[in-house]
Amino acid sequence: MYSGGLDSTAMLVKLLAGSQDALRVHHIRMDNREGRAAAEQAAVEKILAWCRARYRPFRYSESGLEFAQLEAIPIDYLSIAFVACQVAIDTPGCTRVAVGSLAEDTDIVNRAARQRRVFDAMYACYRARKLGEPQVEWVYPVYDCSKTDIASLVPAEIRDLTWSCRRPVPVPGGFRACGACKACLVRTTIGA
Numbered sequence: 447m448y449s450g451g452l453d454s455t456a457m458l459v460k461l462l463a464g465s466q467d468a469l470r471v472h473h474i475r476m477d478n479r480e481g482r483a484a485a486e487q488a489a490v491e492k493i494l495a496w497c498r499a500r501y502r503p504f505r506y507s508e509s510g511l512e513f514a515q516l517e518a519i520p521i522d523y524l525s526i527a528f529v530a531c532q533v534a535i536d537t538p539g540c541t542r543v544a545v546g547s548l549a550e551d552t553d554i555v556n557r558a559a560r561q562r563r564v565f566d567a568m569y570a571c572y573r574a575r576k577l578g579e580p581q582v583e584w585v586y587p588v589y590d591c592s593k594t595d596i597a598s599l600v601p602a603e604i605r606d607l608t609w610s611c612r613r614p615v616p617v618p619g620g621f622r623a624c625g626a627c628k629a630c631l632v633r634t635t636i637g638a
Contacts, residue, residue, distance in 0.1 A: 447544070448471045449609075450489035451629075452593075452597065452605070452608045453546035453548060454545075455546075455600050455605075456596040456597075456599040458471060458497065459501075459600060462501035463501065469505065470506075470533065470540070471494070472506075472507050472508065472529070473486075473490045473506075473507075474508070474510070474525065474529050476510075476511050476513065476522065477510065477511065477513060478516065478519050479513075479514060480519060480612050481613070481616075482611065485609050485611065486609050489608055489609035492604075493604050493607050507536075509529055511525055511529070523557050523560070523561045524560065526561065527561045527562070527564035527565040528564065531564075531568040535578050540579060540582065541579050541583060542582065543583075543584050544585045545585075546587070548588060593635070593636045594636050610629040611624050611625075612627040612628070613627050
């Protein structure tokens with residue numbers, strides 16, 4: 447699962463450079479009141495083009511979830527579990543789902559467990575129809591990395607293309623980071 451952010455880009459680079467596994471890279475356009483979907487989409491397109499020119503082939507797909515009319519911001523990691531299930535079923539032979547979560551992420555152990563429960567409940571519905579694989583493992587290729595490690599894993603040419611800001615500010619020709627959200631503040635501490 448790929449967002450276009452620094453962590454998921456590090457995961458993508460690590461998987462492309464460090465394995466020969468067939469990869470299906472999937473991006474979810476999550477349109478919510480934060481307004482970051484277009485900024486993330488632009489980052490994804492640029493980064494994937496860069497990766498396609500420098501690494502081995504991979505399959506790409508994307509989907510969208512529309513929440514812009516809701517006041518509440520949906521919980522991203524649960525939306526990711528929902529879409530990951532659909533992508534796993536749509537990918538014959540899929541036995542692993544990779545996400546760019548880090549050990550230092552807020553409440554990651556509980557979040558990962560809840561995410562996996564949502565995925566497993568949905569996947570069981572497909573298994574009842576004799577679809578999918580007997581088991582799908584969730585893997586976390588950059589889990590033990592610090593944010594500084596993550597920044598160093600991502601080639602400098604694409605590090606600045608990644609998008610982390612939760613509240614982008616529209617400017618002529620694109621967006622700029624707000625500089626105040628949690629993701630922006632973290633990036634300033636690692637110099638990325």
